[in-house]
Structure formats: C-alpha cells, structure tokens
Amino acid sequence: MSQAVSEVNTGAGTRSAPASPWASLAVLSSGLLMTIIDGNIVTVAMPAIQSDLGFSAAGLAWVVNAYLIAFGGLLLLVGRLGDLVGRKRMFVSGLALFTAASVLCGVATDQGVLVAARALQGVGGAMTSAVVLGMLVALFPEPREQAKAIAVFSAVGAAGGALGTFLGGALTEALNWHWIFLINLPIGVVALIAAVRVLDDDRENHRGGEFGADYPGAALITGALMLTVYTIVTTAEHSTSATLSLAAGSLLLYVAFAARQARAARPLLRLRLFRSRLLTGANAVQMLMIAGMYGFQYIGALYLQRVLGYGELLTGVAFLPAPVTIGVLMLGLSAKVIGRFGAHRALLAGLALITAGLALLGRLPSDGSYALDVLPGMLLLSAGFAAAMPAVTGLAMGGASEEDAGLASGLFNTTQVVGGSLGLAVLTTLAAGRAESLTDGGTSALAATADGYRLAFWVASGIAAAGLALAATVLRPASGRAS
Known part of the structure; x- marks a missing residue:
C-alpha cells in the first residue's frame, strides 16, 4: 500500500x-x-x-x-x-x-x-x-x-x-x-x-475508564478460560469423573460470565459480537483446523523420533519444508487467490488439502521413509494451511467492528490455543491407548507405536473434514455477495 x-x-x-x-x-x-x-x-x-x-x-x-x-x-x-x-x-x-x-x-x-x-x-x-x-x-x-x-x-x-x-x-x-x-x-x-x-x-x-465497572466479569472469563485450558492439558493426569467435573466447572463459569455480561452496565464483552455469523463461524472452523494441524506438528515429530529414530536436530531439519512451503505460497499466492476467488473458496480449498494431507499421513508404516511417507503429506498440509489460514483470519476479523477489533483478535487467538490443546489431548490419548492395547496383545512396541500414530492422523483428518463441512455451510456467502 x-x-x-x-x-x-x-x-x-x-x-x-x-x-x-x-x-x-x-x-x-x-x-x-x-x-x-x-x-x-x-x-x-x-x-x-x-x-x-x-x-x-x-x-x-x-x-x-x-x-x-x-x-x-x-x-x-x-x-x-x-x-x-x-x-x-x-x-x-x-x-x-x-x-x-x-x-x-x-x-x-x-x-x-x-x-x-x-x-x-x-x-x-x-x-x-x-x-x-x-x-x-x-x-x-x-x-x-x-x-x-x-x-x-x-x-x-x-x-x-x-x-x-x-x-x-x-x-x-x-x-x-x-x-x-x-x-x-x-x-x-x-x-x-x-x-x-x-x-x-x-x-x-x-476509553480506559469503561473497564472499571466490570472486574467481576473479567474474573469470571479469565477463570473460565484458565480452567478450560487446565482441564484439557491435564486430561491424562485425572480420572474421567475428575475431568468431567472440571469441564462442568468451566461451563458454570461461562454461564455466569454470560449472565453477568447481559446485565452489566459496561460489559467487558458485548454479547452482540457473537451474532456475527462470520466471526463466530470462522472461529469455530479455525478451532477444528488447528486441532488437526497441531496433531501433525506433535505426533509427526514423535513418529520421526520414536519410529524412524531421528534425533532432535534432524527432526527440526525434517520439518523445515513446511514453513518454506507455507511462506512461499502465502507471500506469493494467498492474497492473489483470495482477491480473485474470495476468502470462502480459498478456505474450502485449503481445508480440503489439509484433510487429504492428514489422511495420507494415516498410512505411515513402522518401516517408513521420510521422503516417501512423511514429506508428501507434509507438503499437502503446508499448501492447505497457506490457503486456509489467511482466509479464515480475514473472515473472522471482517466480522468485527473497529471498536471490537482487539476483542476479536483476542478471541481468535483464544480459539487457536483451545483448539490446539484440545486436539493434542485427544489425539495423543488415542495414539497412546491404541499402542498400549496392541502391545498388550503381543504386537511389537515399534509396530504398535506406529499404528497408534496412524489412528491419530485418521482422527485428525476427520476433525479437519468437520471444519470443511462447517465452513461450506456456515461461512457460505449470502446470495448476491462476493465470496
């Protein structure tokens, strides 16, 4: 500009x-x-x-x-x-x-x-x-x-x-x-x-003075979000009943916060913000997308180290094609694609590539090869992320007014953290459970570990597919509007 x-x-x-x-x-x-x-x-x-x-x-x-x-x-x-x-x-x-x-x-x-x-x-x-x-x-x-x-x-x-x-x-x-x-x-x-x-x-x-009236609201939403993240990241340390109790506590805090905002003279969060179909829908889609992508980042690193035997430095080097691909595509093509075809279509294409990339990683063998088994899926995911992330960001921020832009930015980042933490907790738990079950049945530790990772990638692909379906319906442009 x-x-x-x-x-x-x-x-x-x-x-x-x-x-x-x-x-x-x-x-x-x-x-x-x-x-x-x-x-x-x-x-x-x-x-x-x-x-x-x-x-x-x-x-x-x-x-x-x-x-x-x-x-x-x-x-x-x-x-x-x-x-x-x-x-x-x-x-x-x-x-x-x-x-x-x-x-x-x-x-x-x-x-x-x-x-x-x-x-x-x-x-x-x-x-x-x-x-x-x-x-x-x-x-x-x-x-x-x-x-x-x-x-x-x-x-x-x-x-x-x-x-x-x-x-x-x-x-x-x-x-x-x-x-x-x-x-x-x-x-x-x-x-x-x-x-x-x-x-x-x-x-x-x-207007800094407006915040002073709603300290209770600030305490409620901060407590709710902290308890939510705590519940997710400590799932493996607690029993199912304890996890459900923590989740119920989080829900009660959210309800109390919503009730507080509905009647507060100067609310911390204007609930009308969530009436924006773009902002609410884009955040929900992003949560699903990030849940799947975090699975690749974490479980992919574990596969390289525990199955292929890579060290820390070599694992880091193996991931370098991802940011290179994302950077080249985002800087060279993303804005042009969004400008020509619209953010909605770019998002759908990106989510389709992410879904396909995670499904491809769902076939990783225990005697796999980085070049043949890991890199193709990584490149598909990278291309998909390069298309989807700028598109979903633009849709989310486009659904907020200037005076609420900071809040919308905070909400967008919050859904990233919650989506990533939730996806990681679910996928690692599934992978570990599958590997343990197979090991108990006599399968070798290496084969069982690889099978657990394959299950996690298939579930991650399903999560990304759910994001694709949601984007196709909720974020579809109104008739007569550009996409």
Whole structure:
C-alpha cells in the first residue's frame, strides 16, 4: 500500500494512520515470531530440562502447562483491555514482560522458578498476541492490502513454529537448554525499541475508564478460560469423573460470565459480537483446523523420533519444508487467490488439502521413509494451511467492528490455543491407548507405536473434514455477495 499519512474513519472517530504501515507490520510480526518460536522451542528441549533440574514426568509437563494456562486464559481479557486502554500500550507492555520473563527462564536453576517464569511468559505472550490482529486490520483497511498483510503475518507465524523446533534442537545440542530462552533477549529488546518508535499511538481512540465497572466479569472469563485450558492439558493426569467435573466447572463459569455480561452496565464483552455469523463461524472452523494441524506438528515429530529414530536436530531439519512451503505460497499466492476467488473458496480449498494431507499421513508404516511417507503429506498440509489460514483470519476479523477489533483478535487467538490443546489431548490419548492395547496383545512396541500414530492422523483428518463441512455451510456467502 503506497500511502503516506491517511485518515481512517472508524466508529471511534478519525485518526491518523502511521506513515509506514508495512514497517508497523514488521514490528507486529517480530512480536508474534518470538512468542510462536517460544511455544515450540521448549518441546524439543524437555528431556534436557528434566535431566538438569530433576523434574518428575508429571512435574515436567508444567513447564508447558504453566505457559499455556496463563496464555490461553488471558487472551480474551487483554484483547478487550487493548480496545479500552490502547493496543500499542498493551503490545509494548507484553513485549517487555515476555522478554524479562524469558531471561528469568534462562537463568533458572530451580523447578519452581522455571515454572513461575513460564507463567509470566504466558502473561506477556497473551498481552502481545491478543491485540496484533486488531492493529493489523486498522493499519490495512483496504481489502486487498489487508489480505496481503494477513498473508505475511500468517507466514511469519507458520515459520515460527518450525523454526522453534529447529532452534530448540540446535541450541540444546550446541550449548544448553538455557539458551532456548536467553535467545529471546536480543530479539525482544530490538522489537521493543522498534515498537516504541514505529507503532502508532492509538490511546486517544480508546476509553480506559469503561473497564472499571466490570472486574467481576473479567474474573469470571479469565477463570473460565484458565480452567478450560487446565482441564484439557491435564486430561491424562485425572480420572474421567475428575475431568468431567472440571469441564462442568468451566461451563458454570461461562454461564455466569454470560449472565453477568447481559446485565452489566459496561460489559467487558458485548454479547452482540457473537451474532456475527462470520466471526463466530470462522472461529469455530479455525478451532477444528488447528486441532488437526497441531496433531501433525506433535505426533509427526514423535513418529520421526520414536519410529524412524531421528534425533532432535534432524527432526527440526525434517520439518523445515513446511514453513518454506507455507511462506512461499502465502507471500506469493494467498492474497492473489483470495482477491480473485474470495476468502470462502480459498478456505474450502485449503481445508480440503489439509484433510487429504492428514489422511495420507494415516498410512505411515513402522518401516517408513521420510521422503516417501512423511514429506508428501507434509507438503499437502503446508499448501492447505497457506490457503486456509489467511482466509479464515480475514473472515473472522471482517466480522468485527473497529471498536471490537482487539476483542476479536483476542478471541481468535483464544480459539487457536483451545483448539490446539484440545486436539493434542485427544489425539495423543488415542495414539497412546491404541499402542498400549496392541502391545498388550503381543504386537511389537515399534509396530504398535506406529499404528497408534496412524489412528491419530485418521482422527485428525476427520476433525479437519468437520471444519470443511462447517465452513461450506456456515461461512457460505449470502446470495448476491462476493465470496
């Protein structure tokens, strides 16, 4: 977009857009990259962390869970706060907290310190991630330019996932696990300085005083989301009855929150937001899509390590074709495809490719080959994600008004976390159960493990197919409208 300083009219008034929206996009993408990398970089280093700090198997899970619970639980709240007090202020504060918490993780020599610092990282990551899409759609109000910006942003996020896996293995093997966190210090400092200098100060468009009346609502929704994520990520640690009790507690908190918002004078969340078919439908579709994709990222890595015998670094290298493919397609084709055929058709095509890719991975043998058995499915998934992610993002954010953009951004990120956590819990439980059942029946451990992964991929394919069916019906453009 070749704009200097332009006036953007919104429901909140008229404001000056930044002179260089693409520079602002680069800053926002750097913040996203840091949080995405961190979410994946830890997984590969978990054995080293366990050995060094003496974690039990159950305790080690909290290195991941502490981050996910804080991150997923706060996204909706801080997204709304960004609408009220200023998105730049929220983004910059989140960057500062995330960077400081990363250093604390890096110097941790005690289990409790590391878990607490990971929770702080989750808070900072939520503050940074929740408002970025709201800022992006404000920077690029013109549809074609917005599609390009979303494609760039989505490509950065996809690249961060695989880059985190690669860096986790490389840094842990070459140095030690502390450096997977300390690497965030230079990245965070540069991003923080750039954010302060480049991003538009949008405080005049927000009304911070409106939040003060609804602290009970904030407590209810934060508690509900944290309990939801906790229930999902600790499913394997609890009995079925305990899991159902936790789920029921989450549901009660959601009901109490909805009742509170319906009668609050200044609600934290305007329930009318969910009347938007685009926003609600796109978030539901994204949840199903991410549930399947997370299965590939996690179970695919386990297949390479436990079945094909790959080490941490080689596993990271094996995943590199995914972000390369996604980046090339998103940056070169996604915006053009969406501009020509519409977001709905691009989303359907992408979900069809994801469904096919996961089904192809459902035939992985115990004596498989990376080039013949893993790579083809990975490339199909990557192409599908490159088409689907920018499309579903545009549909979701297009269903929100300017004044609710931060909340919509937080909601979109929340469904990613919940969808990914739920998909991972379901798929890993199914894979482990299938492998255990076959092993008890006399099947070799290697063959049983591979069969468990195949089952997980077939279920993931079914989840993606459900997302495709939902997108085809709920998100279908109204008659006479462009798709």
